[in-house]
Amino acid sequence: MDVPIVDLSNPNEDLVARAVVKASEEWGIFQVVNHGIPPELIRRLKEVGTKFFELPETEKEAVAKPEDSVDVEGYRTKYQKDLEGRNAWVDHLFHRIWPPSRVSYRFWPKLPMDYREVNEDYAKHLKKLSEKIMEWLSEGLGLRREALIEGLGGETVEYLMKINYYPPCPDQDLVIGAPDHTDVNGITFLVANEALGLQAFKDNHWIDVKYTTSGIIVIVGDQFHRMSNGKYMSAKHRATMDKEKTRISWPVFVESSLDHEFAPLRELITGEDNAPKFKPYVYKDFKFRKLKKLPLD
Ligand SMILES: O=C(O)CCC(=O)C(=O)O
Numbered sequence: 001m002d003v004p005i006v007d008l009s010n011p012n013e014d015l016v017a018r019a020v021v022k023a024s025e026e027w028g029i030f031q032v033v034n035h036g037i038p039p040e041l042i043r044r045l046k047e048v049g050t051k052f053f054e055l056p057e058t059e060k061e062a063v064a065k066p067e068d069s070v071d072v073e074g075y076r077t078k079y080q081k082d083l084e085g086r087n088a089w090v091d092h093l094f095h096r097i098w099p100p101s102r103v104s105y106r107f108w109p110k111l112p113m114d115y116r117e118v119n120e121d122y123a124k125h126l127k128k129l130s131e132k133i134m135e136w137l138s139e140g141l142g143l144r145r146e147a148l149i150e151g152l153g154g155e156t157v158e159y160l161m162k163i164n165y166y167p168p169c170p171d172q173d174l175v176i177g178a179p180d181h182t183d184v185n186g187i188t189f190l191v192a193n194e195a196l197g198l199q200a201f202k203d204n205h206w207i208d209v210k211y212t213t214s215g216i217i218v219i220v221g222d223q224f225h226r227m228s229n230g231k232y233m234s235a236k237h238r239a240t241m242d243k244e245k246t247r248i249s250w251p252v253f254v255e256s257s258l259d260h261e262f263a264p265l266r267e268l269i270t271g272e273d274n275a276p277k278f279k280p281y282v283y284k285d286f287k288f289r290k291l292k293k294l295p296l297d
Pocket residue numbers: 162164177178190192197198237238239248249251
């Protein structure tokens with residue numbers, strides 16, 4: 001049993017769209033290949049991010065998350081415990097890459113010099129890919145192709161880049177990179193370096209996600225699970241650390257702006273058989289309740 005792979009270069013768009021919909025219904029996680037984002041751009045994205053994390057700590061502190069900030073943007077080291085009491089630690093950097101009005105360059109590394117150019121280019125390409133996939137997912141619900149994008153906030157939808165830096169760890173029983181979770185946002189697009197570690201939970205098993213150098217992992221998050229009234233799965237996943245290699249991953253979270261209210265899409269709620277399964281939420285309240293593990297429905 002492997003995480004589905006969808007080849008987007010197949011000229012039969014209907015077939016591609018159906019494969020994306022099926023993977024989102026059954027898994028909530030899949031890999032796309034030949035997706036139109038140039039492999040060279042993905043290679044450079046990984047190169048500039050890796051170079052940033054290899055800089056001395058003082059350089060990285062230049063984009064540190066301010067102590068008093070209530071937002072996620074900036075560089076920091078995070079320690080936490082997972083449910084089995086394992087330590088989880090990861091250095092990470094968050095910064096928005098879209099829309100331009102929400103980009104704070106103060107959290108974008110100044111070094112390496114081409115960091116900004118590469119990330120801006122990636123944002124433009126990724127937005128196109130993301131919108132295509134959201135359109136297919138809307139049609140998979142029997143709706144207009146704009147339905148999910150609009151429900152997520154249309155022009156105000158944000159793209160949040162995160163870089164996770166997991167140092168090598170010899171003892172997997174003691175330390176985990178990212179504890180199991182589902183993503184809180186609409187949909188996530190993830191690339192990583194050659195050290196594998198991402199695992200998806202399916203039918204009571206943890207399954208290694210085997211991605212290729214220029215493949216992109218797509219993860220359906222809680223917002224799309226709820227907006228699709230439960231039709232699309234929000235994939236439970238986690239990241240383990242490699243015994244010898246440093247693992248780095250670059251998820252981009254596509255999400256509503258904090259004040260946007262989202263709910264099961266109104267066009268889906270037709271008649272008694274299709275009652276909404278989830279409450280509407282202003283995104284910031286939803287995020288807060290999920291983070292604090294408070295009941296949601
Ligand atoms: O590193 C990975 O592959 C997964 C990261 C992740 O799930 C997260 O940052 O939320």
